[in-house]
Amino acid sequence: MMQKNQHDSSATLHRSIGEEGFPLLELGGRYTLAAMGRRLHALPAELARHAAEPGLRWDLRGIEQMDDAGAILLWRAWGSRRPDHLLLRPEQERLFSRMEAAPAPPAAVPRDAWWPMMMLGRGILLLWEHLVALVALIGQMLLDVRYLATHPARLPWREISANLYRTGAQALGITALVGFLIGVVLSFLSSRQLQTFGADIFIINILGISIIRELGPMLAAILVAGRSGSSMTAQLGVMRVTEELDALTVLGISHSQRLILPKVLALGMAMPLVVLWTSAVALLGGMIVAEIQLGLNHRFFLDKLPDVVPIANLWLGLGKGMVCGMVIALISCHFGLRIKSNTESLGAGTTNSVVTAITVVIIIDAIFAVVFSNVGLT
Amino acid sequence: MGKTCIIEVEGLHTRFGSHVVHRDISLCVRPGEVLALVGGSGSGKTVLMRQMLGLETPAAGSIRVFGESLHGHDREALQSLRNRWGVLFQKGALFSALSVYDNIALPMRELRTLSEGMIRDLVMLKLKMVDIGAEHAAKMPAELSGGMIKRIALARAMALDPELLFLDEPTAGLDPQLGEAFVKLIHAMRTELTLTIVMATHDLDTLVALSDRVAVLAEQRIVALGSLQEVAGMEHPFIASFFRGERGQKALGNTLS
CATH class of the missing domain: 3.30.750.24 (STAS domain)
Incomplete structure (x- = not known):
């Protein structure tokens, strides 16, 4: 109306x-x-x-x-x-x-003809800034470790234990599911190929080496980078937005000692265990399919595994896990601390953190592959 | 026409779980007036305002704004209703991903009837109205002070020249001088445009400076409704402490005598 x-x-x-x-x-x-x-x-x-x-x-x-x-x-x-x-x-x-x-609207700034150069320069400077900040963070960690070595009563046990539970125990479900499925698929595809050559027995070598040395650690690291890395960045970011970080500072509580070191230590401890778990479940999946597809008895599989896979592969996998875990925690915390107190920055920071962590995990894997190319392979 | 209500609240009940916030509230906001909602913390003035905005649904009762139910299903009608009101949230609620300019331009762009040139002129006019210089137009909300955020949020609320304006704690978080300037700003807008204002506030100075009528919420209902003079004289524990306490007397001193 x-x-x-x-x-x-x-x-x-x-x-x-x-x-x-x-x-x-x-x-x-x-x-x-x-x-x-x-x-x-x-x-x-x-x-x-x-x-x-x-x-x-x-x-x-x-x-x-x-x-x-x-x-x-x-x-x-x-x-x-x-x-x-x-x-x-x-x-x-x-x-x-x-x-x-009414004031005249501000004139649009014309685009600089040098913008590709400026963009490139800005990108390089940003990368440099990140590197410097990361090195500073690692240095701070080392100083904290030295301080805590002389003052063991100040070790943040509760925080380490809480982080162990969150990043380790609570990650067991998802890593088991993904590991099992990858094991099943890998075993199925490999066994079909091996059958055509009559080389069924080599399924144990393929599964053993690939899962224990490579797939187990990588799957675990990528999953943990996505899962725990993002939550660490977001947690620190939200604490920045709500001024909790500033509140800690004025209380004289060090960020690196209470928030970052426990995360790095806990993930360094939890990751090898998660890697072990993921590899075990993936091997289980592969073994079940091998038994169904090739009729390979599981007792035989387990007996033969230590013979064809040198134990060095396991240590390599666990070592990779530990290094990746600590690096993921460091990168996530680095990005978390850089978040500014607005929501836009929170989203961008979390994305950057996860992408960087996963990329770095794969780079670490490549470095390990080159450095240890003579270890554990017959 | 003088008797019709811009907002009509009838038999409103609100419950959160077993906690009763409002019990049978009825209220009529008249065209052109400034109605202030007053009450202690937890008395449900913010909830009542959120219900008037359709952000929360009451347990029972009805709310009609411009004669339209907020829980109708006619999208077009609801949209045209929403284009006729503006809301100033307590913390401004500027979109942090958009610049100051784009924040104010957003409601205008959503209309899809205004040309970009006209939007530019309108935005600059609104910025001038809230006394923000053109040099701030390209800034992001994160770079602004609290007082500027409030003023820009008011400019966004006024973007479509609404007939009805909701103010949630308009002066909270501003220093007294800025608060006073803000009240003057709203006052000036009222004289230029025909505006109906509903505001929730704790601040007595704002109350004295702006409100035509005051509704006092306490004990889950409206215990008093009337002009400031009428309400301030009523017998009720909350009113006595709020209006006739030391602070209240100071703020009301001139008005009542």
Whole structure:
């Protein structure tokens, strides 16, 4: 009902010849955003046409209601100045004098022709900044370790234990599921290939080496980087947003000692265990499929495994796990501490943290592969 | 027309679990007035305001804004209703991913009827209205002080020249001088535009400076409703401590005598 009413009294224009023979344009109705509605597409052109006519007298006194949008519509049609002949009511006078006082919008900054260079430079500087901050963080960790070695009573046991539970125990479910499925798929595909050569027995070598040396540690590290890394970054980020980090500082509690060191130590301890667990479950999956597909007895599988897979592979896998765990925790905390106190930065920081952690985990794996290329392979 | 209500609350009950917040509240906000909701913490003034905005659903009772139920299913009607009100949240609630300019331009762009040139002029006008210089237009909310955030949030609330404005603690978190300037700003807007304002506030100075009528929430209902003078004289423990306490007397001193 009300809606209809508004449309009926929407902005009107009436062109006529005034008493003294001058052309006269009388405006009426409601020049408000709500009342003009869809007509906003057509009105500007119509008004501009009238504005182009020289000597036209604009009479706005008949307008029932006009808001900022209505005033701007007219103002733009006039080319941001008053027409020569304008009749206004006092409250309209106020609207237009405000319009004259409005500041000009800031000019758009033209794009620098050197922007690709600038972008590249900025990227390199950012990378450098990250590296310096990471090295500083590692140095701080070492200082903390030295301090705690002489003050063992100050070791943050509770925090370490809580982190062990969160990053280790609570990760067992997802790593088992993923590990088992990968083991099943790997075993299934390999056994089909081996069957064609009649080399069924080598399934144990393939599964043993690939899972214990490579897949177990990598799967665990990538899952933990996604799961625990993101939560560590987000936790520190939220503490920054809510000023909890500042509250800790003014209480004289060191961030690195209470928040970061426990995470690094706990993940360094938890990761080898998670790796062991993931590898075991993946081997179990592979063994079950080998028994079904190839009829390889599981007792035989378990007996033969230590013979074909040198124990060095296991230590290599566990060592990788420990290094990856500590690096994931360090990177996550580094990004968490860099988050600024706004929500935008929180989201971006968490994404960057996970992406970086996973990339670095894979780089570490490649370095291990090169350095230990002569170890554990017959 | 003088008797119609912009907002009509009838028989409103609110419960959170077994905790009763409102018991049978009825209220009428008249066109053009400034109605202040007052009450101790936990008395449910913010909840009542959120219900008027359709952000929360009452357990029983109805709320009609511009004669329209907030829980209707007509999308178009609800949208056009929402274009007629503006809301100033307590902490501003500026979109942190958008610049100051884009924050104010967002409601205008959502209308899809305004040209980008017109939006630019309108945004600059709104910024001028809340006394923010053009040099701040490109800044992000994270770079602004609390007072600026409040003023820009008010500019966003006023983006579509609403007929109804909700203010949640408009002066909370501002220093007294800024608070006073903010009250003056709202006052000036009222004289220029026909505005109905509903505000929840703790601040007595704001209350004295702006409100036409005061609704006092206590004991799960509205215990008093009327002009500041009428309400301040009523017998009720909360009113006595709020309006006739030391702070209250100071703020009300001139108005009551």
